[in-house]
Amino acid sequence: MNILKRFISYYKPYRLLFYTDMLCAIIVSAIDLSFPMILSYLINKVFIQEREAILNTILVVGIALLVMYIIKYFCQYFIVSYGHIMGAKMETDMRRDLFTHLQKLSFSYYDKRNTGELMSRLVADLFDISELAHHGPENLFISILKIVGSFVILMTLNVQMTLALSIVTLVIIVFSLYKNKVMQPIFSDNRVKIAKVNSSVQDSLAGIRVVQSFANEGIEKKKFAHSNEAFLESKTGAYKVMGGFHAWNSFFEGLLYIVVVVTGGIHIANGTLRPSDLAVYILYINIFINPIDVLINFTEQFQKGYAGFKRFVEVLETHPDIKDEPGAKPLTQVKGDIEYQSVSFGYDEEESHVLNQVSLKIKAGETIALVGPSGGGKTTLCSLLPRFYEVTSGTITIDGQDIRKVTLISLRNAIGVVQQDVYLFDGSIKQNIAYGKAGATDEEIIEAAKKANIHEFITSLEEGYDTYVGERGVRLSGGQKQRLSIARVFLKNPPILILDEATSALDNESERYIQKSLEELAQNRTTIVIAHRLSTIRNADEIIVITDEGIKEKGNHQELLEIEGIYAHYYRMQFEGLEG
Ligand code: ADP
Ligand code: MG
Numbered sequence: 001m002n003i004l005k006r007f008i009s010y011y012k013p014y015r016l017l018f019y020t021d022m023l024c025a026i027i028v029s030a031i032d033l034s035f036p037m038i039l040s041y042l043i044n045k046v047f048i049q050e051r052e053a054i055l056n057t058i059l060v061v062g063i064a065l066l067v068m069y070i071i072k073y074f075c076q077y078f079i080v081s082y083g084h085i086m087g088a089k090m091e092t093d094m095r096r097d098l099f100t101h102l103q104k105l106s107f108s109y110y111d112k113r114n115t116g117e118l119m120s121r122l123v124a125d126l127f128d129i130s131e132l133a134h135h136g137p138e139n140l141f142i143s144i145l146k147i148v149g150s151f152v153i154l155m156t157l158n159v160q161m162t163l164a165l166s167i168v169t170l171v172i173i174v175f176s177l178y179k180n181k182v183m184q185p186i187f188s189d190n191r192v193k194i195a196k197v198n199s200s201v202q203d204s205l206a207g208i209r210v211v212q213s214f215a216n217e218g219i220e221k222k223k224f225a226h227s228n229e230a231f232l233e234s235k236t237g238a239y240k241v242m243g244g245f246h247a248w249n250s251f252f253e254g255l256l257y258i259v260v261v262v263t264g265g266i267h268i269a270n271g272t273l274r275p276s277d278l279a280v281y282i283l284y285i286n287i288f289i290n291p292i293d294v295l296i297n298f299t300e301q302f303q304k305g306y307a308g309f310k311r312f313v314e315v316l317e318t319h320p321d322i323k324d325e326p327g328a329k330p331l332t333q334v335k336g337d338i339e340y341q342s343v344s345f346g347y348d349e350e351e352s353h354v355l356n357q358v359s360l361k362i363k364a365g366e367t368i369a370l371v372g373p374s375g376g377g378k379t380t381l382c383s384l385l386p387r388f389y390e391v392t393s394g395t396i397t398i399d400g401q402d403i404r405k406v407t408l409i410s411l412r413n414a415i416g417v418v419q420q421d422v423y424l425f426d427g428s429i430k431q432n433i434a435y436g437k438a439g440a441t442d443e444e445i446i447e448a449a450k451k452a453n454i455h456e457f458i459t460s461l462e463e464g465y466d467t468y469v470g471e472r473g474v475r476l477s478g479g480q481k482q483r484l485s486i487a488r489v490f491l492k493n494p495p496i497l498i499l500d501e502a503t504s505a506l507d508n509e510s511e512r513y514i515q516k517s518l519e520e521l522a523q524n525r526t527t528i529v530i531a532h533r534l535s536t537i538r539n540a541d542e543i544i545v546i547t548d549e550g551i552k553e554k555g556n557h558q559e560l561l562e563i564e565g566i567y568a569h570y571y572r573m574q575f576e577g578l579e580g
Helices: 002-009 012-046 051-104 107-111 115-157 159-206 208-213 217-269 275-316 378-383 408-413 429-434 442-451 455-460 478-492 508-522 557-563 566-579
Strands: 338-345 355-362 367-371 393-398 415-418 496-500 526-530 542-547 550-555
Touching (some): 002 275, 012 115, 012 275, 051 115, 051 275, 115 275, 159 217, 208 217, 338 378, 355 378, 355 393, 355 550, 367 378, 378 526, 415 478, 415 508, 429 442, 442 455, 442 508, 478 508, 542 566, 550 557, 550 566, 557 566
Parallel strands (some): 367 526, 415 496, 496 526
Antiparallel strands (some): 338 393, 542 550
C-alpha cells in the first residue's frame, strides 16, 4: 500500500493533465458505445419510413455523427499526446529522484554492484513504470466503462444469449490469467538476459584499450556471444509460448461468435429476435470483448510496472551508510590537526579487519608519509578520513572534532585527494579544473593551472582551455591528466591533502615535474602522502610503515634508517640499484 501511495504521489504535479485525460477517456468510450445504438435506431425506426423521412433523418444523424467524431478526434489527440507526455514527465521526475539518490549512496554500495546491470535494469524499470503510469488508469477506466456499458446493452438486447456469452467470456478470462502467470517468469528471464548483454557491452567497451592491448578481441567476442545467444534463447522460448497462447485466444474468440450465431439463429427462427438486433448484438460483442483483452494485458502491465516500481523504491529506500548525523555541524576554520584513535575497520562485517586499533597523530601543517607493502591498508586508512567508509570502532578527529559529528559536505570540502588514476569528465579542460570549486572564475582557474604547471601546456593546445577531454576528447598523457587533477585541488584549496600514489603511474621525468607541483600544493596543508618511490617522501615530517599487521615503524627518514627495519630495507632495495 505504501508503494501504491508513493506511485500515486508522482501524479500529483500533473493532476490537471490526469483528470483531463480521464475525461477524454470517458467521452471516447461513450461515443464508441453509442454507435451501434444509433445504427439500431436507424434500422428499426428510420429505415422503415418513407424515402423523404429517411433522407431528412439521415442528414441530421450524419451531422450528429460528424460532431461526435470531431469531439472524439480531439479527445484521442489529447489522450495519445498529453497522456504520453504525462507519463514521460513522471518518468523524468522518477529518474531525477533516482539520480539524486544514487549520487548519495556510499562507496560500499557501489563496491558490491555491477553498474552496467544496474543501469540497464533501471532504464527498463523506468520505462515500464512510465507505461503503466500513463496507460494504466486509462486502460483500467475505459475498459471497465466499456465492459459494463456493453454488457448492460447486451443484456437488454437478449438475456439468454448474453448469459451463454458470459460463460465463454469467463473461460477466456481464466485462460488469459493463466497465460499471464506462465509468461511472467519468462518475461523476467528476458529482462535478466538483456541486462547481461548490456553490461557485457559496457564492460568490454570501458576496457577496450586493455582488450586490444592483449589482442583479446576474440575472447571478448566469445564472451559477448555467450550472453547474446542466451538472450536469443530466452526470447525464442518466450515467443513460442506466446504464439501458443495467442492462437488459443483467437480460437476462443471464434467460439464466442459461434455461440452467438447459433443461439441467435435459434432465437430468430423462433421469432424472439429481429435479424437487425443480431447484427447490432455482434457489434456490441466487439466493444465488449476488446477491453477484456486490454484489461488482461493491463494485469501484465501492472505486474511489470509494479515490480519495476518496487525495485525503484528499493533503491530509493537504500539509505546511504554514511550521512550526516542529526545535529551535525559544519567543520569551519580547519587548522588541520588529525588524530586516529584506536581505529579498526573491515570492508565486510564477516571478514577480518583491514585496520586493527590504529592510532596516529598528525599536527596541522605537517606532512606524514605512509609506506608499506601493497594491500597493507594505506589507501583504506586514507579513505576513512573523508568518510568514504565508516570506521568499525575507534574515532577520527580533525581539530579535536569527531568527523562523524560534522557535516559531510564541510568535511569533504576540507580534504583534497589526488589519486593515481585521474577521472576526467566529458567536457572541456576548463570545466574539468573548475570541478574543484563551484563558480570559479577564469582567473582562478588559470591561476590553479599555473600552480599545477599545466598552464603552458594548455595554452599550447589549439583550443586552449576549451579543449575537450574525457570520454570523447583528446587523449592526454598520464602526467598531463595528473597535473589537471592537481590544478583541481589547487582550486579547491583544502586545508588537508591526501596524495595516494599520485605519481606512481608516471615515468621519472613526469614524476619529477609533478613532484614540484605536489610539494607546492602540500605547503601549509596537513598532508598524508602514500608513495611508492621513497625518494619523494624523504623530507616528510614523519614516515609511518604500515603492514597488514598494523603500524610497524614510525619516525623521520634518518631515524628509520638507523633502526634498520622494514623502511631501511625498502630504501636500500630502491636505491642500491640506482647508486651502486
Ligand atoms: P594499500 O593501499 O596499502 O595497497 P588497501 O588499503 O588498498 O592497501 O587494501 C587493504 C586491504 O583491503 C586489501 O586486502 C584489499 O584487498 C582490501 N580492500 C581494498 N579495497 C577494498 C574494497 N573496496 N572492498 C573490499 N576489500 C577491499
Ligand atoms: Mg593503495
